[in-house]
Amino acid sequence: MVRFVRLDKRGMLCYHGSAMNIAVIGKGGREQALVETLADSSGKPQIFSFPGSDAIFRTAMPLVADGLESLVDAMVREEIDLCVAGEESYLVKGEGLANRCARAGIPCWGPPKESAQLEASKEFAKKFMMKHGIPTGKAVAVTNAQEAREVIGGNYPAVLKFDGLAAGKGVAVCPDETSAESFLIEVFERHRFGEGRLLVEEFLTGPEISIFAAVCDDKYLVLCPARDYKRLKDGDEGPNTGGMGAVASRRLTDENTLRVIEQSIVEPTVAGLREDGLPYRGFLYFGLMLTPDGPKVIEYNCRFGDPECEAVMPLLQGDLAGFCLAGARGEFRPELISFSEGWSVCCILASAGYPVSSHSGDKISGLEDCKARVFHCGSKCADGGWVTAGGRVLAITATGATLEEARKAAHAEAAKVDFSGSQRRNDIAYRNI
Numbered sequence: 001m002v003r004f005v006r007l008d009k010r011g012m013l014c015y016h017g018s019a020m021n022i023a024v025i026g027k028g029g030r031e032q033a034l035v036e037t038l039a040d041s042s043g044k045p046q047i048f049s050f051p052g053s054d055a056i057f058r059t060a061m062p063l064v065a066d067g068l069e070s071l072v073d074a075m076v077r078e079e080i081d082l083c084v085a086g087e088e089s090y091l092v093k094g095e096g097l098a099n100r101c102a103r104a105g106i107p108c109w110g111p112p113k114e115s116a117q118l119e120a121s122k123e124f125a126k127k128f129m130m131k132h133g134i135p136t137g138k139a140v141a142v143t144n145a146q147e148a149r150e151v152i153g154g155n156y157p158a159v160l161k162f163d164g165l166a167a168g169k170g171v172a173v174c175p176d177e178t179s180a181e182s183f184l185i186e187v188f189e190r191h192r193f194g195e196g197r198l199l200v201e202e203f204l205t206g207p208e209i210s211i212f213a214a215v216c217d218d219k220y221l222v223l224c225p226a227r228d229y230k231r232l233k234d235g236d237e238g239p240n241t242g243g244m245g246a247v248a249s250r251r252l253t254d255e256n257t258l259r260v261i262e263q264s265i266v267e268p269t270v271a272g273l274r275e276d277g278l279p280y281r282g283f284l285y286f287g288l289m290l291t292p293d294g295p296k297v298i299e300y301n302c303r304f305g306d307p308e309c310e311a312v313m314p315l316l317q318g319d320l321a322g323f324c325l326a327g328a329r330g331e332f333r334p335e336l337i338s339f340s341e342g343w344s345v346c347c348i349l350a351s352a353g354y355p356v357s358s359h360s361g362d363k364i365s366g367l368e369d370c371k372a373r374v375f376h377c378g379s380k381c382a383d384g385g386w387v388t389a390g391g392r393v394l395a396i397t398a399t400g401a402t403l404e405e406a407r408k409a410a411h412a413e414a415a416k417v418d419f420s421g422s423q424r425r426n427d428i429a430y431r432n433i
Contacts, residue, residue, distance in 0.1 A: 019043055019044055019045050019046055020043055020045040020046070020081045020082065020321065020325070021045065021046050021048060021078060021079055021080045021081050021082075022038055022045045022046070022047050022048065022080070022081065022082045022083075022084060022321060023047075023048045023049065023050065023063060023075050023078075023080045023082070023083045023084065024038065024047060024048070024049045024056075024060065024084045024086055025049070025050055025071075025083065025084065025085050025086055025087060025090050025097060025110075026049075026051075026085075026086030026087035026090075027049075027051045027052055027053045027056065027087065028053070028086075028087070028306060028376075028377045028378070028392075029306065029307065029309075029310050029375035029376060029377035029392070029394070029395040030086055030087075030304055030305075030306035030307070030309040030310065030375075031049065031052075031053075031056060031086040031087065032053070032055055032056050032059075032310075032375045032376060033309050033310045033313040033314075033375050033395075034084060034086055034304070034309065034313065035047050035049060035056055035059050035060050036059055036313070037313045037316055037320050038084065038320050038321045038324075039059050039060075040320075041319045041320050041321035041322060042319045042321075042322065043319070043321060043322065045081075045321045046061065047059060047060040047061070048060055048061045048062070048063045048075075048078055048080065049061075049062065049063060050062070050063035050065055050071055050074070053376060053379075053380070054376070054379070054380050054381040054386075055375070055376030055379065056376075061078075063075065063078065068090065068093050068094050068095070068097065068100060069094075069100070071097075072097075072100045072101060072103075072104050072106070075101070075104065075106055076104055076106070080106055081106075081107070081325070082106070082107050082108075082109065082321070082324060082325045082328055083097070083098075083101050083106050083107070083108040083109065083110070083328075084108075084109045084110065084324055085097055085098065085108065085109065085110025085282060085302075085303055086303060086304070087303070088116070088119055088120075088165060088301065088302060088303050089165060091110055091111065091112075091113060091116040091119075091120075091302055091303070092113050092116050092117070092119075092120040092165070095113065096112055096113025096114075096116065097110060098110050098111055098112045098113070098116075098282075099112045099113050107325065107328035107329050108281070108282075108328055109281060109282050109283075109324040109325075109327060109328045110281075110282040110283075110302070110303065111278075111279065111280045111281065111282050111302050112279055114278060115273065115278040115279060115280050115302070116302045118278075118284075118300040118302055119165070119299075119300055119301045119302040119303075120164060120165055120302075121163055121164060122139075122161050122162070122163050122164075122199050122299065123139075123141050123163050123197060123199060125299065125300050126139050126199065126201075128272060128276070129297055131272070131276075132268050132269070132271070132272035132275070133268060134264070134265055134268050134269060134272070134297055135264060135265065135293075135294060135295065135296045135297065136296050136297040136298075137159070137201050137202035137203075137204050137289075137296060137298075138201070138202040139161075139199045139200065139201040139202065140199070140200050141163070141197050141198070141199055142197065142198050142199075142200060143197055143198075144188055145184040145185075145187075145188045145189075148160065148180075148184055148198055148200055149180075149184075151200040152180060152200055154177070156174065156175055156176050156177070156180070157173055157174060157175050157203045158173075158174045158180050158200060158203065159171070159172075159173055159174075159200070159201040159202065159203050159204075160172045160174060160180065160183050160184070160187075160198060160199070160200060160201070161198065161199040161201055162187055162193045162196055162198055162199075163196040163197040163198065163199060164193060164194060164196040165193075166193040169193075169240065169241070169242065169355060170193050171240055171299075172240065173203070173240070184198075204289045204291050204296055204298070205289070205291060205292070206289050206290045206291040206292065207227075207289075207290050207432050208227060208228075208287065208288065208289055208290070208298070208432075209225055209226075209227055209252065209253060209288050209290060209295075210225065210226045210227060210228055210246075210285060210286070210287055210288070210305050210308050211225055211258075211261055211265075211266065211285075211286040211288060212224070212225075212226070212283060212284070212285055212286070212304060212305070212308070212312065213266055213270075213283070213284045213286070214282075214283055214284075214323070214327060214334075215270055215273075215280045215281065215282065215283075215284050216281050216326075216327040216330065216331070216332040217274070217279070217280070217281065217330060217332075218270060218271070218274050219270075219332040220266060220270050220284075221332075221334040221337075222258070222262060222266060223283075223312065223339070224248050224249065224250055224312045224315055224316070224339040225248065225249070225250070225252045225253055225258070226246050226247065226248035226252065226305065226308040226311055226312055227246060227247050227248075227252060227432065227433075228243045228244075228245070228246040228305065228307060228308050229243065229244045229245045229246065229425060229427075229428055229431070229432075230242075230243055230244070231244070232244060232350075232354070232355065232423065232425075233425065234425050234426055234427045234431075235427065235431070236431065236432075239355055239356070240355070241350070241354065241355045241391075241392070242306065242307075242355070242391070242392060243305070243306060243307045243308070243348065243392070244307075244347075244348045244350065244392075244424075244425045244428065245307060245345070245346050245347045245348050245425055245428030245429070246305075246307045246308045246310070246311040246345075246346045246428070247311060247343065247344070247345050247346075247403070247406075247407070247428065247429040247433065248308065248311035248312045248315060248343070248344045248345075248346075249315070249341075249342065249343040249344065249403070250315075250339055250341055251341070251343070253290075257290065257295070260294065260295060261286075261288065261295050264294070264295065265286060265288070265295060265297060266286065269284070269286070269300075281327050281328055281330070282302065282303070282327075282328075283302075283303055283304045284300065284301075284302060285300065285301035285302075285303065285304065285305050285308075286300065287299040287300070287301070287305075306377075307346050307348055307377075307392075307395050308346075310346045310373075310375045310395040310397050311344045311345065311346040311397055312339075312344065314344050314373060314397055314399050315339045315340045315342065315344050315399065316337060316338075316339055317337065317338050317339065317340060318336050318337035318338055319336045319337065320336075320337055322336050323336040323337045340399075342399055342400055342401050342402075342406065343399065343400055343401075343402060343403045343405070343406035343407075343429075344397060344398070344399045344406055345397065345398055345399075345400075345403075345406045345407045345409075345410035345411075345428060345429040346395050346396065346397040346410065346428070347395070347396050347397075347410050347411060347414040347424060347425070347428050348377070348392050348393075348394070348395055348396075348424065348425075348428075349392075349393050349394045349395075349396065349414065349417060349419075349422050349423070349424050350391055350392050350393060350422070350423040350424070351378070351388045351390065351391055351392075351393050351419070351421060351422070351423070352420065352421025352422075352423070353421070354391040354392065354423060355391060357391075358378065358388075358390050358391035359388055359420075359421055360387070360388055360389045360390070361382075361387050361388065361389075362387060362388040362419040362420040362421060363382075363385060363386075363387050363419060363420075364379065364385065364386040364387060364388065364393070364394070364417065364418075364419045365417070365418050365419065366416040366417040366418055367386060367417055369416045370396065370413050370414075370416050370417055371413055372396050372397055372398040372409060372410060372413035372414070373396070373397045373398070374394055374395070374396055374397075374417075375394070375395040375396075375397065376393075376394060376395075377390065377392040377393055377394060377395055378390020378391055378392055378393045379393055379394065387419075388419055393419070393422075394417060396410060396413055396414040396417065397410065398410040398413055403429065403433065406429070407428070407429035407430060410428070410429065411426065411428070
């Protein structure tokens with residue numbers, strides 16, 4: 001099935017016959033950013049995607065499948081040489097995407113199900129951090145609302161985290177009893193996120209930063225840092241969302257802080273995975289709070305962040321396809337990729353009602369005038385144009401040599417695009433910088 005021969009001394013793919021086939025799993029703006037960056041790699045690989053989207057299929061070919069088992073069968077049928085996990089749910093569904101790929105002999109850039117519990121279970125992740133001395137907030141797991149109330153004990157703000165996957169909406173920072181009660185109802189009475197426990201976690205203060213590492217067994221490469229904006233409205237007001245924008249740059253934080261993060265968090269995490277027998281090849285996201293006591297982990301994600309990916313990928317240079325292929329095969333090749341020294345700013349346009357609900361079918365105007373990069377998070381083609389089809393609809397990203405240049409361009413280009421009920425923050429890359 002595999003048509004390439006090897007990576008040569010320069011790290012370039014040596015092909016036997018046609019170009020490498022890559023499958024990117026997911027359907028949002030993050031996956032579109034990965035698809036386009038992989039497609040620009042030196043060997044010009046053929047990209048496939050599942051479930052994909054109308055925007056993704058402008059670059060990628062569809063993989064025809066109706067579930068995880070048939071997806072791997074489709075990858076075998078299309079002679080896929082590398083699977084790249086974008087969307088987190090596939091890593092923990094059923095047997096697990098990486099596990100099934102391994103059985104089929106397909107290298108996967110994404111961890112097996114047992115290792116992906118770092119994201120799938122916040123309680124698992126918290127125990128992992130405590131065991132390996134990784135700085136994080138204290139937490140207590142509860143099984144019902146009354147237990148949660150007793151642990152909170154009237155101490156606000158209270159941080160409540162649903163234990164399982166919740167598409168970025170399972171965390172509530174509650175300033176008072178009313179907001180905490182509302183979230184407890186969502187979790188334990190309405191079962192908004194399904195069955196699961198809840199963590200009552202220590203409230204931490206300080207700026208947040210997203211650190212990404214590409215992990216290959218016991219080795220890792222720290223990628224370009226980013227900062228996302230989770231609250232819906234300007235000034236960090238309103239409910240938590242999956243992310244309303246992001247800023248990325250190698251200059252986002254100072255070298256000393258990055259060194260502390262690497263030594264106290266990234267290194268012991270990678271070492272802990274090896275010690276616990278948890279194999280890992282793929283992207284690993286560290287959501288951090290820069291507290292007065294030093295950097296602490298808020299959460300792990302076992303894939304690239306969204307919308308941070310839409311901000312980071314435009315800064316990436318080199319052969320991402322070759323890098324991921326080598327890593328998935330256990331070969332660490334950090335020299336294959338690098339990041340420009342500029343800045344990248346991503347603004348999200350969300351649909352009416354988001355994040356409580358979403359709206360579909362609203363006509364999107366202004367895309368033809370937008371000169372920034374546009375990643376489609378929740379949209380579809382209709383009548384020769386684009387309409388909304390989800391909560392976060394578009395990610396509009398601009399880059400620049402300076403922060404001021406990038407953020408002015410991102411906001412100016414995002415302002416050209418509109419649809420009924422559109423929601424957008426005007427302080428992305430201005431606030432918390």
